Amino acid sequence: MATERKRRRGRPPKELTPGSSLLAALGAKLRELRKARSLTLVQLSELTGYSCQHLGAIERGAVAPSESVISSCDAGLGAGGVLNGLLPGVIREQAHLRHNSDAARRTGSLQHGPAVDWERLSTASTRPSAVSKAVVEDIEAITAHQRHLYHQLTSAQMLAPVDGHLGLLLSLLDTPSTDSLRLRLASAAGEAAGFAAWIWFDLSDPFKMTYRYRTALSALTEAGDLGLRSYVTAFQAVMAHAAGRFDEAVEYSMAALDMAEHASVGSVTKSWIHAVHATALAHTNDHHGALSELGRAQDMLDRADERRDEWMYDFDQERLLGYRGNCLMEVGRYQAAVAAFERALQGVPATCVRRRAEISVDLAEALVRQGETDEAVRIAKEAVTVFLQRGSLSGVSRVKRLRKRLAAHHHGAAVRDLDGFVRAWRG
Numbered sequence: 001m002a003t004e005r006k007r008r009r010g011r012p013p014k015e016l017t018p019g020s021s022l023l024a025a026l027g028a029k030l031r032e033l034r035k036a037r038s039l040t041l042v043q044l045s046e047l048t049g050y051s052c053q054h055l056g057a058i059e060r061g062a063v064a065p066s067e068s069v070i071s072s073c074d075a076g077l078g079a080g081g082v083l084n085g086l087l088p089g090v091i092r093e094q095a096h097l098r099h100n101s102d103a104a105r106r107t108g109s110l111q112h113g114p115a116v117d118w119e120r121l122s123t124a125s126t127r128p129s130a131v132s133k134a135v136v137e138d139i140e141a142i143t144a145h146q147r148h149l150y151h152q153l154t155s156a157q158m159l160a161p162v163d164g165h166l167g168l169l170l171s172l173l174d175t176p177s178t179d180s181l182r183l184r185l186a187s188a189a190g191e192a193a194g195f196a197a198w199i200w201f202d203l204s205d206p207f208k209m210t211y212r213y214r215t216a217l218s219a220l221t222e223a224g225d226l227g228l229r230s231y232v233t234a235f236q237a238v239m240a241h242a243a244g245r246f247d248e249a250v251e252y253s254m255a256a257l258d259m260a261e262h263a264s265v266g267s268v269t270k271s272w273i274h275a276v277h278a279t280a281l282a283h284t285n286d287h288h289g290a291l292s293e294l295g296r297a298q299d300m301l302d303r304a305d306e307r308r309d310e311w312m313y314d315f316d317q318e319r320l321l322g323y324r325g326n327c328l329m330e331v332g333r334y335q336a337a338v339a340a341f342e343r344a345l346q347g348v349p350a351t352c353v354r355r356r357a358e359i360s361v362d363l364a365e366a367l368v369r370q371g372e373t374d375e376a377v378r379i380a381k382e383a384v385t386v387f388l389q390r391g392s393l394s395g396v397s398r399v400k401r402l403r404k405r406l407a408a409h410h411h412g413a414a415v416r417d418l419d420g421f422v423r424a425w426r427g
Contacts, residue, residue: 022093024061026070026086031059033077036170037215046207047076064094078196078215080167131177136184139169143188144310146195151354154391155202162199166192166215173219183223190220191311194232201239204393209239227269228311230259234273237280242394246283253277266307271300272315275323282330290327297323318347322359329366337366354395357386361398368405373414376402381421388425 034044041052041059048055050069057063067087074083142165150158169189177185193216200209213236220229237252253276260270278293301320325340341363348356360383367376380399387395399418406414 021061022086022089023064026065026083026090027059027061029086030055030073030077030083033073033079033082034059037077037211038218039077039211044073044076047211048072064090074167075163078163078167078170078193080164080169080171082167082171131172131175131181131185133181135172136177136181136188139172139185140188143192143195146192147311147313150195150199151352154389155199155393156391159196159199159203162192162196166196166212170215170219183225186219186223187225187228190216190218190223190225190228190232192216193219194228194235197232197239198235201242202392202394204397206243213239226259227263227265227309230256230263230265230273231269231309231311233259234276237276241276241280241283242397246280249280250277250284253280266309266312267300267304268315269309269312271297271304271320272312274300275320279323279326279330282327287331290331294324294327316347318344319355321347322362325359325362325366329362329369334366334370338363338370341366353386354390354392357383357395358398361395361402365402365405368402368409368411373406373411376406377414377417380418384418384422385425 034041039047041056044055045052048069049072054063054069055073058065058069065087070083070087073079074081077083146158146162146165166189169185169192172185173182173189193212197209197212197216200206200212213232216232217229220232233252234256237249237256240246240252241249253273256273257270257277260273274293274297278290278297281287281293282290297320301315301317321340321344325337325344328334328340329337341359344359345356345363348359350356360379364376364379364383367373367379380402384396384399386392387399403415403418406418
């Protein structure tokens with residue numbers, strides 16, 4: 001009888017000796033950053049496009065990496081240039097080793113006596129200094145400026161500076177600082193990672209979006225910043241809702257509400273989270289719960305004073321009307337939903353083009369449900385123009401869902417009209 005073969009366990013990862021060479025130090029840093037982000041070699045391979053075997057060999061210091069590999073790893077891990085900064089020393093070290101090897105072959109002898117590693121000594125000048133209060137304040141100011149720039153630039157334009165800023169914050173968490181400054185850095189890293197996740201969502205990359213959210217929640221847990229965690233978790237509900245995972249959206253929004261109740265967040269933030277929860281409930285057919293949550297959101301906003309959480313976006317009555325319109329549409333009150341969306345648009349400044357486009361798509365869907373397809377298509381054309389100009393793939397996806405609804409209800413002429421407009425569009 002054939003005996004069952006026992007499954008062999010994988011070999012434990014090779015112990016690294018980062019002090020043995022600059023190549024080994026680079027590999028050790030790569031592994032450290034990868035593990036700090038809770039990524040496997042396979043996941044890093046998916047992020048960078050290079051094989052996990054090659055990446056593993058780099059971590060072990062077995063092969064010298066190319067500039068493109070290290071650049072991809074630095075960007076994928078949000079390392080903020082840490083890996084890129086180590087590469088020149090590795091290149092010089094490898095060139096030095098090749099030179100000595102060639103010289104030994106030519107003379108038939110090897111160098112005697114211990115060699116002085118001048119390249120390693122030169123890296124001492126690059127060791128980071130302790131993080132000061134002034135540095136943290138500047139970092140926080142950059143985070144705030146990036147939030148404002150998002151409304152003026154495309155997501156693709158914002159991606160590099162936001163991911164780079166996140167990498168800088170994560171690298172600063174590895175440098176000496178006081179406990180109080182470290183907590184502020186961790187909060188800033190959590191906010192930046194949440195912002196990066198939103199941008200990756202807008203660029204329709206769910207894998208990188210999920211990875212950034214994981215980074216955000218890890219940093220905010222370290223910071224003990226329950227209020228900002230509730231905010232980021234509510235955005236996870238928004239993302240789940242956009243992907244059609246409505247039960248998951250309910251779970252995220254409930255968790256966000258629970259955190260907000262135990263944190264000192266402002267009434268505006270709580271109002272928004274209640275509105276997010278209401279919309280999630282409406283899409284799971286809990287119509288009574290949705291309307292009740294809308295009432296709580298309105299009550300919170302009515303009671304709000306001038307205080308605002310600094311990271312909270314500009315949630316106001318017009319934005320709440322947008323959430324109200326979504327809930328009313330799901331409970332079948334289409335005329336009331338149209339009225340809510342139209343009132344919301346009236347209060348949105350003309351400069352807030354993304355926001356107007358998002359509400360416009362919702363208005364178009366409500367009009368389709370009422371049977372007013374011509375007006376819906378006209379509005380959808382205006383919205384998709386904005387999304388295409390701003391590089392918002394998530395916005396384009398919203399228009400595609402509207403098109404799918406038109407097709408499902410056999411509005412062939414409307415579908416052809418919208419398709420023809422998009423084909424002819426020139427940015």
